[in-house]
Amino acid sequence: MESAKLQYRPSRSSHRSPNRNSSKSKSRIFCYTSIVFIIAFLCYVFVFSSHVRFSVKRKYGIVIDGGSTGTRIHVFEYEVRNGVPVYDFGDKGLVSMRVNPGLSAYAEEPEMASESVGKLVEFGKQNVPQEYWSSTEIRLMATAGMRLLDSGVQEKILEVCRGVLRDSGLKFMDDWASVISGSDEGLYAWVIANYALGTLGSDPLQTTGIIELGGASAQVTFVSNEPMPPEYSRTIKFRNFTYRIYSHSLLQFGQNVAFDLLLESLVARGHHQAPESVKLMDPCSPKGYPHNLMSLKLSPSSLSDRTRHLSSLYPSGNFSECRSASLSLLQKDKESCPYKSCYIGSTFMPKLQGNFLATENFFYTSRVHIHLVIMPMC
Numbered sequence: 001m002e003s004a005k006l007q008y009r010p011s012r013s014s015h016r017s018p019n020r021n022s023s024k025s026k027s028r029i030f031c032y033t034s035i036v037f038i039i040a041f042l043c044y045v046f047v048f049s050s051h052v053r054f055s056v057k058r059k060y061g062i063v064i065d066g067g068s069t070g071t072r073i074h075v076f077e078y079e080v081r082n083g084v085p086v087y088d089f090g091d092k093g094l095v096s097m098r099v100n101p102g103l104s105a106y107a108e109e110p111e112m113a114s115e116s117v118g119k120l121v122e123f124g125k126q127n128v129p130q131e132y133w134s135s136t137e138i139r140l141m142a143t144a145g146m147r148l149l150d151s152g153v154q155e156k157i158l159e160v161c162r163g164v165l166r167d168s169g170l171k172f173m174d175d176w177a178s179v180i181s182g183s184d185e186g187l188y189a190w191v192i193a194n195y196a197l198g199t200l201g202s203d204p205l206q207t208t209g210i211i212e213l214g215g216a217s218a219q220v221t222f223v224s225n226e227p228m229p230p231e232y233s234r235t236i237k238f239r240n241f242t243y244r245i246y247s248h249s250l251l252q253f254g255q256n257v258a259f260d261l262l263l264e265s266l267v268a269r270g271h272h273q274a275p276e277s278v279k280l281m282d283p284c285s286p287k288g289y290p291h292n293l294m295s296l297k298l299s300p301s302s303l304s305d306r307t308r309h310l311s312s313l314y315p316s317g318n319f320s321e322c323r324s325a326s327l328s329l330l331q332k333d334k335e336s337c338p339y340k341s342c343y344i345g346s347t348f349m350p351k352l353q354g355n356f357l358a359t360e361n362f363f364y365t366s367r368v369h370i371h372l373v374i375m376p377m378c
């Protein structure tokens with residue numbers, strides 16, 4: 001705009017001698033005024049169009065979340081404003097779909113994973129306009145169901161998934177499909193929850209911690225100012241703040257796997273204490289509850305264990321007994337705690353501080369049984 005001002009000066013100087021040639025001077029004023037207007041207009045067009053071209057850009061991103069009981073796809077539509085992605089997690093900005101069972105169910109026949117990932121990719125492409133396909137990144141992150149498998153088997157299943165993603169026409173690189181660490185899983189949950197709550201970028205003590213109960217693992221992630229062993233500690237810098245975060249995933253403490261372990265421990269304890277003829281009690285299932293093995297959606301190997309355990313247990317629905325059996329499961333290996341304090345088994349955990357969100361299976365369970373509203377995290 002400085003150039004427009006400079007251009008205006010000569011027209012003022014022309015006023016110094018208005019009488020010499022009035023009509024010539026008028027036409028000059030007209031001419032200068034026109035130039036000023038044209039320059040102002042060009043400035044406006046440049047500023048406006050650069051705003052459209054560089055400052056707000058529509059984009060899509062796809063994440064496939066490979067959990068232990070199912071595989072979910074999330075398609076995000078978002079804007080990049082001045083280089084900063086802005087997400088809207090409402091109906092327009094996010095669509096999701098799920099297939100069962102989870103990727104870990106294909107341990108025996110990895111090539112079968114391609115069909116379920118193929119279905120998800122089709123859904124993804126239906127929700128992204130075709131002209132955006134080649135610029136839309138698709139990533140696959142698998143969690144505890146896969147972590148429980150041997151690394152060779154994990155890699156075979158991932159390679160099948162990569163084949164499908166490479167052929168999808170979406171933007172993909174091989175290392176975008178991986179089994180992520182439990183610490184990263186917890187950290188991502190924490191970041192997204194605090195982003196959605198508007199607390200990412202504010203005082204660390206105002207942030208909200210996450211307790212996430214998955215199918216095969218449970219994540220605990222929160223800001224702590226206690227000293228922490230480095231393997232449990234993560235640091236994130238965002239805007240003016242540095243967040244020191246405890247993040248840990250308790251493998252086998254997801255809802256389904258923990259329940260299996262509980263039944264296993266009841267059977268083991270029972271066989272130790274009582275003669276074979278005595279029926280063993282399962283205090284954590286309601287009396288008369290028929291366990292539907294097909295609805296458990298776990299991997300075939302754990303299904304056979306389940307059948308064995310469930311068929312030898314009688315559901316007795318006793319809260320206090322269930323509670324004490326669960327607590328002793330949580331205390332297992334406590335004697336080998338190498339830290340000052342271990343809340344669960346031999347896992348280090350600082351004192352819980354601040355607000356927490358209980359997500360995933362806590363949400364689904366509470367929605368069914370108690371009608372509490374807690375935030376869902378898929």
Ligand SMILES: *[C@@H]1O[C@H](CO)[C@@H](O)[C@H](O)[C@H]1NC(C)=O
Nearest residue numbers: 200201202203238239240241
């Ligand atoms: C962050 O720091 C900058 C520069 O020191 C400052 O201008 C800004 O107000 C700070 N923002 C917040 C949210 O504290």
Ligand SMILES: *[C@@H]1O[C@H](CO)[C@@H](O)[C@H](O)[C@H]1NC(C)=O
Nearest residue numbers: 283316317318319320321322
């Ligand atoms: C549950 O188990 C406890 C301890 O074994 C027992 O004292 C209590 O009576 C049981 N409750 C019911 C409702 O059966």
